[in-house]
Amino acid sequence: MTTPALEVRNLSKSFPVGRGLFRAGRLVRALMPTDLVVMPGETLGIVGESGCGKTTLARMLVGLLAPTTGTLEIGGKPLDTSDRRVSSQQIQYVFQDPISSLNPRKTIRQTMETPLRVLFGMDAAARAARIAEVFDAVSLRPEFLDRYPHEFSGGQAQRIGIARALLAKPDIIVLDEPVSALDVSVQAQVLNLLAALKEEFGLTYLFISHDLAVVEAVSDRIAVLYFGSVVEVGPAAAVFARPHHPYTRLLADSAPVVGRPLARRADGAGELPDPLDPPAGCAFARRCPKARERCRSDAPPLATMGDDRLAACHFPD
Amino acid sequence: MPVFLKLVFRNRLAGAGAIIIAALVLTCLLVPVLPLADPDQTDTAHRFIRPFSEGRLLGTDHLGRDLLSRLLWGTRLSLAVGAVAALLAATFGTLIGVTAGYFGGRVDAVLMRGVDMLMAFPYILLALAIVAALGPGLLNALIAVAAVNVPFFARNIRGISAGLAAREFIDAARLAGEGHLRIILTELLPNVLPTIIVAVSTTIGWMVLETAGLSFLGLGSQPPQADLGSMLGEARPALITAPHTLVVPGLAIFVIVMSINLLGDGLRDALDPRLRSGALARPSPVTLIERAEVPAARAAPGFLDLDALDTRFRVGRRLYKAVNGVSLSIARGECLGLIGESGSGKSVTALSIMGLVASPPGVITGGAVRLEGEDVLALPYAALRSLRGRRVAYVFQDPLSTLHPLYRVGDQLTEAMRVHDRITDQEARARAIELLDTVQIPNPAERLSAYPHELSGGMRQRVGIAMALANDPDLIIADEPTTALDVTVQAQILALLDQLRRDRGLSILFITHDFGVVGQLCDRVAVMYAGRIVEEGPTAAVLAAPAHPYTRRLIDCVPELGGGKRALTAIPGLPPAVDSLPEGCAFAARCDRARDVCRTGTLDLAQTGGRAVRCLFPETTATEDRA
Structure with missing residues (x-):
């Protein structure tokens, strides 16, 4: 069996709230203990709505946030973020807002040179050659290098963001809503570019988005997050077509599709539970049409659903 | 740089300040080579000579020393001390502020509470205490003045650094392998620098004044050395008999501080990006309308007709044709979808309908907006205002920015009614509850007293819709009302809008970039590209x-x-x-x-x-x- 590109065991994150200098605060669980495996060359899509913990998960994967519990292994070796020169070459990140991820007072060249200098200690000629190579790969014109971030459109800036991630020669790239700030016509350009780069450089992607259709179009497998927990994992083609978890079904039914009539009174109304006061059982029970007594008292674990799928539900579809 | 200077000189007072400061600095630099009398040379035989006497342009003081020479040497010293103190305070304040803002958490708490303690002492008392501890002398006065001003810089810089440290480009720098020191020096500091420059330029005046204060009390420069404060102090006993000895340094302090402050204000304005884009004036309540001719009314007017509407933005010498001859028609009870990418002009079209495009820079240069055949753009302001909200209401994309954060939801709802109707408190409250119930907010009576931040995004957008419904309008213009919402919430809001339309016979102009949404909600759709309608028809x-x-x-x-x-x-x-x-x-x-x-x-x-x-x-x- 091949070694997974990324393996996450029992990873969780809690944030203290209301803590003062002399006052201990309470803990809010942003991500419940989570297991994930991503194989080399695979694209794992992660979907969920705001507040489900997808950005917390992404930031822990690249070491921008320290996990509360759990381990992270890349290519079978634990990720050590204390030495960025190693970890940054293993896993990189592409940000949601392409413009604000670029320093407004640096030219693109200055921004691009930093990782090459810090991570590889390249000299000026080697840096210029490498930047030209990567710029060519993401089809950006070399004259862009001497401009400042505000001179770019969203789509161009996102190409620059992708180029910066590629400079570090990572094996894995975490894409955190990479196209949600872009117009649809540009969104398709960037998605196709990502697919081409993956082929060319043999990359592994974690693609995080709230847009179900986009995730489905780019992913091999999809994990659905709700209230800090993975509620369903499966092949992209199957998860939304034949959902096992009622929340996945609600998501799939809510996505606006041409020709599908609007529900008169939408099902699954109601909202996320209060993170300061999480419910005892299944977090989705209050919105779930199939919830029974057992759902409100004990939380369902992520269990195998016959085929290559997992779902956390006592009464799966 | 010339653009920058032009911006500074656009404010005439700031320009005057800049010229005076430049002249003063130049003079102070030239003082050692100017043919001046020795400032410390006493000549008691010629004490208190009046100004404009021969050879003594500004007269002499109580020891017969030449006032012009003392004034110039004193100004040189005071300005130097002020500038050095400001730089010292800025350096230490920035160090503390950037460290606290970048690292946050405990570091921030400890550093900033220390700064708070420093601020808890009355300002001049603290300076006095420092000088008392170190002993009198100009250098010690400088240290004292710099020390008491460190908190001002620290707090200012800390706020900005904390905001910047949370920005994504700092995370990106971390992922590029940069260490803390490098991030602070190469990523954070360049972005903080403009603020530091403005703060320094506005505080030098203060520093000059405070050093003068300490010298006046005899704690700063020691005799015979002249600075502006000690000159004032020494002249005080002769206030009645020889007022010019006091007036000369007093006026000098006034002119210096005034011109530095005026220049500082000008610098601050010039560095403000809003000013750069030319938006100096406040937008007028109605979009500027400059129509050469008004197109003829349609033979069969609909409920709302836009006829060849042109909206332009005039920014400097550029003319942006945001809306270019757009014609649309909405019937009663109809939902028209307006679809396009960002920059296509769909939002400007929507805002033009009720003259809500900000002017400057927006101008409606042609076309007509007809509500039941009446040309809205020809109406006087009062009549147009009575249409806004009452007959045509707007729902915007981000309810968090359109709802006032400091007022309760109920107050904002009743305010929307009171603009058009005189009703009692009880009536207003009852209607507000009814409205929240209409938009399916649970426990409407309780929610009236909630603040916008206490509601989720979906609930806030429901409140936004309730406000739009407050005056029972005929048309709702919804500008990407579900774009900021999650899909499950979006489905709820769309279902709500659809139901309201059918129950109340509302017309809806629904602006979006999402074909799925248009397909579910709209009867007809118009597609915009680069300011023009390129296609229209049944959805x-x-x-x-x-x-x-x-x-x-x-x-x-x-x-x-x-x-x-x-x-x-x-x-x-x-x-x-x-x-x-x-x-x-x-x-x-x-x-x-x-x-x-x-x-x-x-x-x-x-x-x-x-x-x-x-x-x-x-x-x-x-x-x-x-x-």
């Missing part, structure tokens, strides 16, 4: 068989759920900038059907049956032979 027909290549390709770009993993068709290139539109079809450069004829002349919106398209070679039927 089902347009979505099933788009006639304009842009519509077709835009639909193809959007992945639909259930399609599985696949490559997407993209539209190459970018939309043209609306300040330099090409001749002919604006989409020609990106279109795979474009021919040479597409790039010449102007294209009309060709009407056939219920559909219209602005294209010479539309997608459907075999019309290709027309050229």
Whole structure:
């Protein structure tokens, strides 16, 4: 069996709230203990709505946030973020807002040179050659290098963001809503570019988005997050077509599709539970049409659903 | 840099300050080589000589020393001390502020509480205490003045650094392998620098004043050394007999501090990005309307008709054609979808309807907006205002920014009613509860006293819709009302809008970039590209068989759920900038059907049956032979 590109065991994150200098605060669980495996060359899509913990998960994967519990292994070796020169070459990140991820007072060249200098200690000629190579790969014109971030459109800036991630020669790239700030016509350009780069450089992607259709179009497998927990994992083609978890079904039914009539009174109304006061059982029970007594008292674990799928539900579809 | 100077000099007072400061600094630099008397040379025989005497332009003081010479040497010293103190305070304040802001958490708490303690002492008392501890002397006064000003810088810089440290480019720098020191020096500091410069320039005046204060009390410069404060102090006993000894340094302090402060204000304004874009004036309550001619009314007026509407933005010498001859019509109870990408002019079209485009820079240069046949743009302000909210209401994309954060939801709802209706508190409250119930907010009576931040995004947008409904309007203009919401909440809001439309006979102009949403909600759809309508027709027909290549390709770009993993068709290139539109079809450069004829002349919106398209070679039927 091949070694997974990324393996996450029992990873969780809690944030203290209301803590003062002399006052201990309470803990809010942003991500419940989570297991994930991503194989080399695979694209794992992660979907969920705001507040489900997808950005917390992404930031822990690249070491921008320290996990509360759990381990992270890349290519079978634990990720050590204390030495960025190693970890940054293993896993990189592409940000949601392409413009604000670029320093407004640096030219693109200055921004691009930093990782090459810090991570590889390249000299000026080697840096210029490498930047030209990567710029060519993401089809950006070399004259862009001497401009400042505000001179770019969203789509161009996102190409620059992708180029910066590629400079570090990572094996894995975490894409955190990479196209949600872009117009649809540009969104398709960037998605196709990502697919081409993956082929060319043999990359592994974690693609995080709230847009179900986009995730489905780019992913091999999809994990659905709700209230800090993975509620369903499966092949992209199957998860939304034949959902096992009622929340996945609600998501799939809510996505606006041409020709599908609007529900008169939408099902699954109601909202996320209060993170300061999480419910005892299944977090989705209050919105779930199939919830029974057992759902409100004990939380369902992520269990195998016959085929290559997992779902956390006592009464799966 | 010349642009920057122009901005500073646009404010005449700041310009005057700049000139005075420049002259003063130059004079102070030249003092050692100027033919001046020795400032410390006493000559008691000629004490208290009046100004404008021969050889003594400003007279002499109580020891017969030349006042002009003392004034210039004193100004030189005071300015130098002020500048050095400001730089010292800025250096230490920035160090503390950047460290606290960047690291946050405990570091921030400890550092800033220390700064708070420093601020808890009255200002001058603290300076006095420092000088008392160190002993009198100009250097110690400088240290004291710098020390008491450190908190000002620390707090200022800390706020900005904390904001910057949370920005994504700092995270990106971390992922590029940069260490803390490098991030602070190369990423954070360049972005904080403009603020530091402005703060230093505005505080030098203060520093001069405070050092003068300490010297006046005898704690700063020691005799015979002259600085402006000690000159004042020494002149005090002769206040009545020889007022000029006091007036000369007093005036000098006034002029210095005043001109530095004026220049500082000018610098601050010049560095403000809002000023740079030319938005110096406040927007007027109605968009500027400069119409050469008003198009004739339609033969069969609908409920709302836009006839060849032109809205432009004038920014400097550039003219942005944001809305370019847009004609639309909405019937009673109809929902019209207006679809387009960012910059296509869909939001400006919506705002133009009630004259809500900010002026400057917006100008409506042509066309008409007719509500039941009446030209809205020709109405006086009072009449237009009574239409806003009462007959035509808006729902915006982000309810968090359109609801006032400091007022309770209920107060904002009742305020919306009171603008148009005189009603009692009880009536207003009852109607507010009813409205919240209409938009399906649970426990409406309780929610009236909630603040916007206490509600979730979906609940806030419901409140936004309730406010729009407050005066029972006939038309709701919804500008991307669900774009900021999660899909499950979006589905709820769309269902709500659809239900309201059917129950109340509302007309809706629904602006979006999402074909799925249009397909579910709208009867007809209009597609905008680069400020023009390129296609219009019944939603089902347009979505099933788009006639304009842009519509077709835009639909193809959007992945639909259930399609599985696949490559997407993209539209190459970018939309043209609306300040330099090409001749002919604006989409020609990106279109795979474009021919040479597409790039010449102007294209009309060709009407056939219920559909219209602005294209010479539309997608459907075999019309290709027309050229």
